[in-house]
Amino acid sequence: MELLDSIKHQGQRKKLIQELNTMGVESKEVLNAMQKVPRHYFLDSSFEDFAYQNKAFPIGEEQTISHPYTVAFQSEMLDIKKGDKVLEIGTGCGYQTAVLFHLGANVHSIERQHALYHKAKVVLTKMRIKAHLHYGDGYLGLPSKAPFDKIIVTAGAPEIPQELFKQMALGGLMMIPLGTKEQMMTLIVKTSETEFKKIEFDNFNQRHFRFVPMLKNKQ
Numbered sequence: 321m322e323l324l325d326s327i328k329h330q331g332q333r334k335k336l337i338q339e340l341n342t343m344g345v346e347s348k349e350v351l352n353a354m355q356k357v358p359r360h361y362f363l364d365s366s367f368e369d370f371a372y373q374n375k376a377f378p379i380g381e382e383q384t385i386s387h388p389y390t391v392a393f394q395s396e397m398l399d400i401k402k403g404d405k406v407l408e409i410g411t412g413c414g415y416q417t418a419v420l421f422h423l424g425a426n427v428h429s430i431e432r433q434h435a436l437y438h439k440a441k442v443v444l445t446k447m448r449i450k451a452h453l454h455y456g457d458g459y460l461g462l463p464s465k466a467p468f469d470k471i472i473v474t475a476g477a478p479e480i481p482q483e484l485f486k487q488m489a490l491g492g493l494m495m496i497p498l499g500t501k502e503q504m505m506t507l508i509v510k511t512s513e514t515e516f517k518k519i520e521f522d523n524f525n526q527r528h529f530r531f532v533p534m535l536k537n538k539q
């Protein structure tokens with residue numbers, strides 16, 4: 321499949337970015353990064369015309385691409401700096417991975433569904449996005465690459481996965497939607513090897529965003 325970023329798509333994307341800004345996303349870096357990532361590359365062609373609506377869409381394997389607002393909000397709160405080593409749990413279609421890459425992060429991303437891992441690898445390679453994709457269980461993180469400056473979890477987790485906490489750098493940040501049926505978007509700041517500060521985003525939750533569950537390993 322050829323990747324084509326038409327004038328129409330570019331215009332629609334610009335409008336979406338303006339909408340995100342109106343919704344409170346202020347980071348120029350995040351808005352610029354999102355302007356650079358054609359979201360329609362990550363969707364089946366039947367959804368292509370809707371790619372720039374602020375909505376989630378199916379990406380196969382009963383999973384969804386994150387809402388643009390969710391991607392923007394999580395990225396903004398993580399305050400990604402160029403060169404940050406970032407671990408993403410739940411590659412899905414790879415859209416958030418691409419945004420992190422354009423923010424200058426050195427991204428490692430884990431996906432537990434092989435079909436999605438493979439699809440994301442194909443599209444990100446075509447886009448020349450250099451991110452490290454891993455097929456495996458995000459609950460275990462990636463000990464060989466730890467510590468991470470930032471961790472972003474893109475599926476709803478019932479509690480903070482201990483392995484992920486261990487793999488955070490001191491002073492590192494983790495954005496994670498906590499909860500099973502409903503989630504509270506939560507920022508974790510690691511203050512010592514055993515302690516953390518927790519900031520919950522009520523407003524975010526009032527938007528009634530839902531995440532697919534973070535599931536234990538398939539095996």
Ligand code: SAH
Pocket residue numbers: 383384385386409410411412413414415416417430431432433436456457458459474475532533534535536537
């Ligand atoms: N980041 C994606 C969002 C994908 S939805 C985007 O940009 O659109 C969440 C993803 O988390 C799904 O693809 C799901 O398969 C994956 N997932 C769920 N539990 C997981 C786990 N334990 N380890 C790794 N990935 C997991």
